[in-house]
Amino acid sequence: MNLNRNKVVIIISLAITAVACKKEGRKYFDTKYTKPEIVKEAPSTVHPPEESLKSFYLPKGYKIELVASEPMIDEPVTLAWDGDGKMYVAEMNTYMQDVDGTGTNRSISKIKQLVDTDGDGKMDKSTVFIDSLLLPRMILPLEDGELIVNETYSYDLWLYKDTDKDGVADTKKRVYYVPKRRGGNLEHQQSGLLWNLDNYVYTTYNPMRFKFKKGGVVEVDTLDYMPSGQWGLTQDDMGIMYYSAAGGENPAYGFGQHAQYGDFSPKERLEKGFNETWPIVGTPDVQGGPRRLKEDGTLNHFTGVAGQEIYRGHRLPENTYGDLFIPEPVGRFIRRAKVKNIEGLRVLENAYYQTEFLASTDLNFRPVWSKTGPDGTLYIVDMYRGIIQESNWTRKGSKIRPVIKRKKLDKNIGRGRIYRIVHEDFKPDDQPQLLNKSAKELIPYLGHRNGWYRNTAQKLIILKEDLSVVPLLKEIATQNQSVWSKWFGDDKKDYGLERIHALWTLEGLGVVEKDFIIEKFKDEDPRVRMNAIRLSECFIKNEEIDLFSEYKILSEDASIEVINQLALSLRYSDTKQASSLLKKIKNQYQDNIVISHSAKESLKKDDLALLALQNKIKGWAPGDKSSIIRGYNIYNGLCITCHGADLKGVPNEDGSLVAPPLVGSKRVKGDKKRLVKLVLNGLIGEVDGVDYGVMMSLKDNHNGWIADVLSYIRAMNGKGVVKGHEVGKIKVNNKRKDYWTLKELNK
Known part of the structure; x- marks a missing residue:
């Protein structure tokens, strides 16, 4: 095999580490790590916070402390602090309140403001900062009392302000507006609002970045080549951002270079075996079913990765600084990854040998966000609930639905916890006081x-x-x-x-x-x-x-x-x-x-992939070309995480694919009506002899959106476009509610 010197260095380095792992039973020697006995079939009992704390497993010296819980918070998904340490928590109060996701799109969600009034590290005052929201997903504090907010299905950014300092926003104005509604599944939409070192504010999915000025004034810059990402976004000291994608089961990527230069994610960025997971509780409620489980019943591979964080605090051991923490809500654990720099290539490796940094035996532990706190510790947002998959993946015919019913996971709703990870050798800092400073x-x-x-x-x-x-x-x-x-x-x-x-x-x-x-x-x-x-x-x-x-x-x-x-x-x-x-x-x-x-190309030129596409469709009708280009942009903001930039499917470590190839697919190249029906309702079961799990329904998107993305993938197969009116006609006549199987679709 002809490996270049960079690859050889990586392989030798990781091999030395692997030998040390086998010999010592761990990789880094700051803590002794004794893996507990695995609970293969745990009950789904809802525990009060004090009992849940007993279910956690951490390395020696580390402790987990409760910061807030129900009824103070309910279905929390993300948090942020203002300059004085007031905590803003976004809640998705309508998320999966039953197995069918009934009432998800009601505008009754909230953003809470939590305050620690006595400085003991536990929140004791809660106010509803904003009410009547539709699944808020991004928040960014600016100056005193100011919060930028984005809601699901919208690109808009709103500036809310509390002018009388009572913990409740009393004014709002829209500071960024896009007239079209963002369709699709709520899990496949933007996240982030991360104020980067370079003063741009970044999100996932959308190839745009913002600059905020006083009063919420926004400047927008659009790039054609940013990573897409899913839930969560973090940065290191140099502003390098780390993305993840639950849809593509990709725990970390995009950190090969700064996002403004595009996505550089070589396979060497992860040590061999990095994607294998080590929970301590059986995971029957995984979307892929038994094939995703080890013999001991635990999750065998990252799947629900969300809310990752590069820890940059000062109140945990020094060797945790710069480590990447990756919450895995399906497996009920958090991975700690060391970031090694090997001749300029950042490489992630598990900090422990066949164990995770934090794991729980409580089936309702659902870590969806992590963040370095003002006090120097690491905060964890636990949605604490039974179901963590959106209704597209829990419908009749899915492998997970019978498990949800059997374990009664659909009954565990309306709660939430926020924790912080501390260490016995360090005292957390007091609350910051920055807002009134010049x-x-x-x-x-x-x-x-x-x-x-x-x-x-x-x-x-x-x-x-x-x-x-x-x-x-x-x-x-x-x-x-x-x-x-x-x-x-x-x-x-x-x-x-x-x-x-x-x-x-x-x-x-x-x-x-x-x-x-x-x-x-x-x-x-x-x-x-x-x-x-x-x-x-x-x-x-x-x-x-x-x-x-x-x-x-x-x-x-x-x-x-x-x-x-x-x-x-x-x-x-x-x-x-x-x-x-x-x-x-x-x-x-x-x-x-x-x-x-x-050093390979100029960024002042158009995106090379887009140039290649434009050449491919040079002789097509102008309207068709426009549709295909729009579809190309849609594809790169959603489908790419599973089907890959080349439409050949994203490979797993074992050589299998996350999703079936779209290039050469007879379903793509064949009857347009059948393809539209497949996309409207989604697909379940085997595809060409392989069970890829569930392909979600895309029927919530408007007709033109669906026509454009299908036109792109058909054009890449040398086939004609799909028109919006064709999608509309099929939608009107579509009476089906469940997924298709290929056998049914082919009839």
């Missing part, structure tokens, strides 16, 4: 050991729009130290991270000066040099070529990360200088799979 008073927090403080301070300074702090920010960014020092009591200060946040805060205030950026090209911290290159992209995009003498020097940098960032940034230029430098970098690092990818 921009100048916020600046020291740009170097705080806790990433929550750094990002929150940066956001608040930018929203204040106080340009008087620019000289102070420049002074901080000009420093050239890379050592740690004592700061904020016993915490350590990372001067490099402080300079990076100062630089991006300046960018958020509209200050990016060429001479200043050139100076930072020489910073002794390679992380600062990387970010200075990113900040110089505004000059690259403006076709300014006077920086290329500096870029040539950077192309010889000692840091492979710096060289990789240079290659990524130079792709924004179509100049001869950029092409020459990219060619040099690629030739010099041809054995490195990361840099070989980064």
